[in-house]
Amino acid sequence: MKATNQNGNDLQATLPKDLETKEFLEKQRKILLDLSDDITQIRDKNDLIVLFSSRIKNLFYFKHTIVTLIDPERTSYRPFLLDPMSSPIQTHPSYATLVDSDFPLSGDFIEAVLDAGKPVLYQMEDVMDLPGSPTFLRINYERGIREILMTPLKSKNETMGFLHMYTDRPGSITDEFISIIEGIAPQISSAVTNIIKNDEVREKEWMNEVLLECSIGLAAVRTREELSDAVHATLVRFNLLRGFSIRRINSDHETMTTYVYDLGVTNATEAEITEMTQGQVPIYDGLQDRVLDSSIPLQVNVDAEIRRGIASQYLFVWKSMGLKTMVGIALRNGDVTLGVLWLGIEQANLSLLQAIGSQISIALSNVLAAEEIVEREREKTFLLGFSNEVARVRTKEDLKNAVFKVLSRVVNVKLAMVNLIGDDNVTLKPFMYDRMLFENALEQFDALVAASNTIDEPIAARVLAAEDHVILKITEELENCPNNPFVQLWAQTGLKYIFAAPLRSAQADLGTLWLLTDDPKCELLQGICSQISTAIANIQANEKILAYKRMLEMENSQLKEQIKRTYNFNEIVGSGPEMQQVYDLISLVSESNSTVLITGETGTGKELIARAIHSASPRKDKLMIKVNCAALPANLIESELFGHEKGAFTGALERRIGKFELADNSTLFLDEIGEMPLEAQVKLLRVLQEKELERIGGKTTVKVNVRIITATNRDLEEEVKAGRFRSDLYYRLNVFPIHLPPLRDRRDDIIPLAHLFVDRYSKATGRKVKKISPKVLHELTSYPWPGNVRELEHLMERCVLLSTEPMIREVYLPNKNAGAETASMAMLGTLEDVERIHIIETIKRCRGKLAGRGGAAEYLGMPATTLHSKIKKLGITKRQYLAE
Numbered sequence: 001m002k003a004t005n006q007n008g009n010d011l012q013a014t015l016p017k018d019l020e021t022k023e024f025l026e027k028q029r030k031i032l033l034d035l036s037d038d039i040t041q042i043r044d045k046n047d048l049i050v051l052f053s054s055r056i057k058n059l060f061y062f063k064h065t066i067v068t069l070i071d072p073e074r075t076s077y078r079p080f081l082l083d084p085m086s087s088p089i090q091t092h093p094s095y096a097t098l099v100d101s102d103f104p105l106s107g108d109f110i111e112a113v114l115d116a117g118k119p120v121l122y123q124m125e126d127v128m129d130l131p132g133s134p135t136f137l138r139i140n141y142e143r144g145i146r147e148i149l150m151t152p153l154k155s156k157n158e159t160m161g162f163l164h165m166y167t168d169r170p171g172s173i174t175d176e177f178i179s180i181i182e183g184i185a186p187q188i189s190s191a192v193t194n195i196i197k198n199d200e201v202r203e204k205e206w207m208n209e210v211l212l213e214c215s216i217g218l219a220a221v222r223t224r225e226e227l228s229d230a231v232h233a234t235l236v237r238f239n240l241l242r243g244f245s246i247r248r249i250n251s252d253h254e255t256m257t258t259y260v261y262d263l264g265v266t267n268a269t270e271a272e273i274t275e276m277t278q279g280q281v282p283i284y285d286g287l288q289d290r291v292l293d294s295s296i297p298l299q300v301n302v303d304a305e306i307r308r309g310i311a312s313q314y315l316f317v318w319k320s321m322g323l324k325t326m327v328g329i330a331l332r333n334g335d336v337t338l339g340v341l342w343l344g345i346e347q348a349n350l351s352l353l354q355a356i357g358s359q360i361s362i363a364l365s366n367v368l369a370a371e372e373i374v375e376r377e378r379e380k381t382f383l384l385g386f387s388n389e390v391a392r393v394r395t396k397e398d399l400k401n402a403v404f405k406v407l408s409r410v411v412n413v414k415l416a417m418v419n420l421i422g423d424d425n426v427t428l429k430p431f432m433y434d435r436m437l438f439e440n441a442l443e444q445f446d447a448l449v450a451a452s453n454t455i456d457e458p459i460a461a462r463v464l465a466a467e468d469h470v471i472l473k474i475t476e477e478l479e480n481c482p483n484n485p486f487v488q489l490w491a492q493t494g495l496k497y498i499f500a501a502p503l504r505s506a507q508a509d510l511g512t513l514w515l516l517t518d519d520p521k522c523e524l525l526q527g528i529c530s531q532i533s534t535a536i537a538n539i540q541a542n543e544k545i546l547a548y549k550r551m552l553e554m555e556n557s558q559l560k561e562q563i564k565r566t567y568n569f570n571e572i573v574g575s576g577p578e579m580q581q582v583y584d585l586i587s588l589v590s591e592s593n594s595t596v597l598i599t600g601e602t603g604t605g606k607e608l609i610a611r612a613i614h615s616a617s618p619r620k621d622k623l624m625i626k627v628n629c630a631a632l633p634a635n636l637i638e639s640e641l642f643g644h645e646k647g648a649f650t651g652a653l654e655r656r657i658g659k660f661e662l663a664d665n666s667t668l669f670l671d672e673i674g675e676m677p678l679e680a681q682v683k684l685l686r687v688l689q690e691k692e693l694e695r696i697g698g699k700t701t702v703k704v705n706v707r708i709i710t711a712t713n714r715d716l717e718e719e720v721k722a723g724r725f726r727s728d729l730y731y732r733l734n735v736f737p738i739h740l741p742p743l744r745d746r747r748d749d750i751i752p753l754a755h756l757f758v759d760r761y762s763k764a765t766g767r768k769v770k771k772i773s774p775k776v777l778h779e780l781t782s783y784p785w786p787g788n789v790r791e792l793e794h795l796m797e798r799c800v801l802l803s804t805e806p807m808i809r810e811v812y813l814p815n816k817n818a819g820a821e822t823a824s825m826a827m828l829g830t831l832e833d834v835e836r837i838h839i840i841e842t843i844k845r846c847r848g849k850l851a852g853r854g855g856a857a858e859y860l861g862m863p864a865t866t867l868h869s870k871i872k873k874l875g876i877t878k879r880q881y882l883a884e
């Protein structure tokens with residue numbers, strides 16, 4: 001196509017005839033000067049409109065003017081300035097679309113203008129239907145426009161846009177008109193450039209103003225809700241609200257979670273929204289990490305990202321929501337990356353977005369800091385509550401309850417296990433755990449709990465070596481030690497981290513704590529861990545105190561027994577050759593550590609001799625510990641001797657220290673050894689051989705240094721032959737035998753012993769009985785004494801009690817006069833005597849308690865008042881029943 005002027009001449013070659021005339025040039029110069037003056041005044045679009053609508057219109061006729069600008073990519077041009085007053089196309093139905101359209105910078109119509117580099121006049125009919133012609137030509141034509149003068153506007157030798165001048169009167173755009181327009185085109189160009197620059201400055205000023213306004217709002221936010229509102233308001237102010245979300249980086253530094261969002265009107269399903277706003281999205285998915293790495297906002301095309309292979313679910317949700325382009329802005333506070341702001345916008349003013357991003361970063365950082373303060377406060381209160389609870393803990397059971405309670409209140413933290421270091425300082429024993437956490441691998445879990453672990457197990461050793469705690473990422477541990485059974489167990493819980501910490505008290509390792517979590521809140525967990533350490537240390541101290549207490553109680557009872565019997569071995573009576581031999585043996589063996597076996601009939605004084613040996617030995621400063629093997633049920637004898645661990649058998653509620661341990665560095669007197677069950681004999685033999693023992697249910701051995709003295713009234717050799725006593729044990733016990741002869745074989749001792757006992761019981765009961773009649777002495781020496789010294793002792797006690805005068809004149813020996821009724825009657829004594837003895841005995845058994853529950857009156861079946869009057873009537877004194 002060839003552009004022509006109104007006369008149909010070639011534009012390049014055409015010059016008006018009178019153009020060369022002087023007045024014409026003069027006139028033109030004047031017009032140009034006037035217009036140039038006006039143009040230099042132009043500051044904004046309105047000025048330019050006024051220039052066209054009044055100044056130029058006064059000179060020449062035209063209908064309306066438009067200025068279009070070429071886009072930076074130089075592919076299209078779009079309306080920049082419209083003439084609202086006189087434009088006839090304003091009422092056209094396509095006007096709205098037209099003014100917001102981009103017209104391609106190609107096609108004959110526009111290319112001819114570009115090529116000409118100066119005004120080109122077109123007849124509408126010639127150009128409007130040409131291929132590639134812009135739609136505004138036809139629309140103008142439909143509103144009566146017949147000619148268009150297109151003038152290129154240039155800046156730095158490049159066409160920046162076009163001045164369109166339309167007329168509905170053919171021929172009204174004269175050569176003079178064209179010449180003037182050509183003359184003022186450079187000034188109009190610079191006016192347009194100024195306007196653009198001015199607009200830009202104004203836009204920037206406005207932007208800064210709004211940003212400042214928004215920043216005031218954003219700086220004030222302290223809560224998540226306030227942040228959401230402020231971001232919302234900011235985006236509305238800049239007309240950028242098409243849906244946004246702020247994702248916050250989680251403490252695992254691998255995922256992000258939506259913190260605040262507004263999806264606007266969306267067709268996404270409920271499930272999609274929940275997935276996107278509640279779930280965790282990966283940081284390193286090839287998209288979000290790009291945003292975080294970028295120093296400027298990143299505009300992404302959703303489809304293109306999917307095509308690139310980014311498989312993150314949220315991209316598909318965006319797509320299904322109809323979002324085509326998204327802008328991701330990294331939110332940072334200094335060097336700390338906080339998260340990403342995603343905006344669903346098509347066009348991006350990057351510097352504006354960057355400025356908004358910075359403001360939102362500050363706001364987010366403030367909110368997170370405020371949240372952190374609140375969280376710290378909450379944790380403090382929480383820990384305070386826990387520490388109050390821990391202060392009340394006395395037993396391990398209490399602690400278990402407290403720990404489970406506290407952990408149930410910490411979101412997303414599960415107790416895997418608490419292990420305690422055993423007495424051997426090597427084993428790590430499971431103390432408490434949440435078994436149901438491992439419900440998918442219970443068998444494996446139970447096996448691990450049953451097997452004893454040690455402090456050298458690699459992961460446990462790492463934890464014990466740590467200053468405060470270690471956080472292990474389970475997937476990494478699984479890669480590093482795929483065969484570690486603990487790691488395998490943790491992995492099946494689905495939780496991401498194990499927080500493991502040594503439990504310590506005053507630098508001493510007590511055990512290890514293992515917590516499973518997705519979000520290791522170190523400070524809180526460390527706080528809980530310290531509290532548990534304190535509680536465990538308290539419990540252990542408490543247990544030790546209890547054990548000492550029990551030991552002291554036992555020692556106390558032994559001591560009482562010893563005190564009760566002290567006078568016995570000070571006053572061993574017996575001067576005949578039989579007892580002399582015994583004394584010789586005692587002095588021979590006392591100094592040594594040899595095991596002694598004392599034999600003799602019942603009541604011959606075996607225990608008395610055992611105590612005499614102990615008292616003469618280097619161990620005399622410690623208590624001799626006595627165990628009566630006949631007095632204990634077979635099933636308890638082992639525990640009595642060797643002790644047991646807590647839970648070793650039903651009823652073993654506490655750890656108990658056995659008599660062997662109690663007799664460490666002292667003497668253990670095993671009375672009635674012949675009654676010991678065979679099973680216990682085996683254990684006893686082992687302890688005697690190895691000088692160390694194992695508590696029942698215990699896994700460690702305890703070294704003991706104990707001297708053994710045993711006694712029996714049985715013939716052990718016979719017992720061995722009958723298979724009731726182990727021969728190997730017998731030989732071990734029978735190292736140094738001492739035999740005590742029966743009283744009937746040392747009759748010379750009977751009278752001194754009788755006097756000793758009368759004297760002792762008179763003193764004890766406050767009676768004045770001092771002597772024994774010759775008749776009684778005679779009877780005593782002629783009696784066979786099957787119960788030996790003990791029988792004599794008891795008989796003399798009764799005589800003292802029954803005697804009403806200082807001399808014992810009567811003695812009631814069993815079977816002395818068997819069959820003789822009078823004697824047996826005499827032996828029983830008067831009814832009063834019997835009553836007195838019965839009452840005294842009963843009160844003794846009730847440990848002196850007369851009235852009330854378990855008091856003597858209750859057992860005697862009489863009111864306490866009756867008992868009191870009887871005591872008075874029978875002359876019973878306190879000393880009689882409180883003597884022992």
Ligand SMILES: Nc1ncnc2c1ncn2[C@@H]1O[C@H](COP(=O)(O)OP(=O)(O)OP(=O)(O)O)[C@@H](O)[C@H]1O
Pocket residue numbers: 568571572573574600601602603604605606607608609671711712713789790793
């Ligand atoms: N030689 C003695 N001199 C003083 N008292 C003695 C003498 N022998 C025994 N006794 C006293 O006789 C009582 C019984 O003695 P002991 O309990 O020692 O006998 P035992 O042989 O151990 O008896 P059992 O076999 O029944 O255990 C004790 O009160 C003890 O003090």
